[in-house]
Amino acid sequence: MTVQTKPNMAHHWMPFTNNRLFHEEPQMFAKAKGVKYWTPEGRELLDGASGLFCCAAGHSRPEIADAVHRQLSTLDYSPHFQRAAPISFEFAEKLAAILPDGIDRVFFAGSGSEAVDTAMKMCLAYHRATGNAQRTKFVSRAWGYHGVNLGGTSLAGMVNNRRDFAGITCDVVHMRHTWSEEQRFTRGQPETGANLADELEEICKTYGGDTIAAVFVEPIAGSIGTIVPPKGYLERLRAICDKHGILLVFDEVITGFGRTGSAFASQEFAVKPDVITMAKALTNGAIPMSAVATSAEFQAAIFEAAKGDRPEFFHGYTYSAHPVACAAGIATLDIYANEGLFDRAKSLSDHFLDAVFGLRNLPQVSDLRGYGMMSGIQLTPGKTPGETGSWVQRALFDEGLHLKATGDALIFAPALVSTEQDINDMVAILQKVLGRQI
Numbered sequence: 001m002t003v004q005t006k007p008n009m010a011h012h013w014m015p016f017t018n019n020r021l022f023h024e025e026p027q028m029f030a031k032a033k034g035v036k037y038w039t040p041e042g043r044e045l046l047d048g049a050s051g052l053f054c055c056a057a058g059h060s061r062p063e064i065a066d067a068v069h070r071q072l073s074t075l076d077y078s079p080h081f082q083r084a085a086p087i088s089f090e091f092a093e094k095l096a097a098i099l100p101d102g103i104d105r106v107f108f109a110g111s112g113s114e115a116v117d118t119a120m121k122m123c124l125a126y127h128r129a130t131g132n133a134q135r136t137k138f139v140s141r142a143w144g145y146h147g148v149n150l151g152g153t154s155l156a157g158m159v160n161n162r163r164d165f166a167g168i169t170c171d172v173v174h175m176r177h178t179w180s181e182e183q184r185f186t187r188g189q190p191e192t193g194a195n196l197a198d199e200l201e202e203i204c205k206t207y208g209g210d211t212i213a214a215v216f217v218e219p220i221a222g223s224i225g226t227i228v229p230p231k232g233y234l235e236r237l238r239a240i241c242d243k244h245g246i247l248l249v250f251d252e253v254i255t256g257f258g259r260t261g262s263a264f265a266s267q268e269f270a271v272k273p274d275v276i277t278m279a280k281a282l283t284n285g286a287i288p289m290s291a292v293a294t295s296a297e298f299q300a301a302i303f304e305a306a307k308g309d310r311p312e313f314f315h316g317y318t319y320s321a322h323p324v325a326c327a328a329g330i331a332t333l334d335i336y337a338n339e340g341l342f343d344r345a346k347s348l349s350d351h352f353l354d355a356v357f358g359l360r361n362l363p364q365v366s367d368l369r370g371y372g373m374m375s376g377i378q379l380t381p382g383k384t385p386g387e388t389g390s391w392v393q394r395a396l397f398d399e400g401l402h403l404k405a406t407g408d409a410l411i412f413a414p415a416l417v418s419t420e421q422d423i424n425d426m427v428a429i430l431q432k433v434l435g436r437q438i
């Protein structure tokens, strides 16, 4: 393999990256297979983050590559406004079969951020269609991440993702996050904290429950570093939403497709939202694609309110239901089913969480959290926020492990195809780096 190890980096403005630092010390991948990455110099790294929580079935799956190649050579692109490719219906039907019962109408988009903004618009359209056009406010949560489009930026609960963009955001009220001191080093769902959902009731008292369109939450807050919902919390949110006629949206962009041990966190926690957003592992990360799913009743309300032959929902993307993404998605769902990967996640979880919680006494670890095949490692803070996260992420890369840090939290979420030995090898690198005294 001939690779240019240090290309001219001036022209690509990298996302969520300190570009200047990166140019000095680039960390690049040139190849991936299974649970491994290779740098352009040929150095091997284990992937403890499934890429960016996308590649649940492992990297460079030939089944997906073949399906994509076949589709590209047959129908490379098809518009989906007033036209369609049959493969989009096939994919939606397949997806509906693994979604929670009764959530079986699927709208395709291109990224998690697009799915979130689509879901916000769907909720507004639903309320307008059902005579509640005054419901224009949204509720989300501190520490939440819902992508970076305008709706998602408004829902965002992390200061750096909002501060520079004030003025473009829409009407969102934030609830408190669900972490509290007494939960430190809790494995699985914390016993305490369900009452934090009552903040939604307070928000209804302040603003009027009948002004709120929807509540958006990640069932497990992923990007902030895996914050698992307290027992009873999601159920309570559901009950308060029902009481006030507010729609509940689960943003399952990370938790979807087996991460929790069930297809969706909604099934795992037995709480049914009105709308689910998903992306990432939808195509195993191979081709950008996302989706928003809801019920037939929700869809019917919007359809029935539409007059004449106009589109029922004035929304969509050039790349909605892209046929190549649908082909990648079908091949991905086949892998999940053929290899039983959601069940595998469930059975691997004990070993995974045992290994993660074995890091408890290391000097750089201040909290551990985890559920299914996702975990959060809270690092001992340095002099400034994010300082420990930054050096740990770099040190792990140098020692052969790819992990994602958000501030001072690591999100450790290996592919569902990982073996116990893969996990042990990843954790051995974590032991080495997090054991350092600084």
Ligand SMILES: Cc1ncc(COP(=O)(O)O)c(C=O)c1O
Binding pocket: 111, 112, 113, 114, 116, 145, 146, 147, 148, 218, 222, 223, 251, 252, 253, 254, 279, 280
């Ligand atoms: C819960 C959640 N929603 C939305 C997004 C945005 O997805 P994308 O980066 O594909 O736009 C993410 C990305 O990490 C996410 O974790």
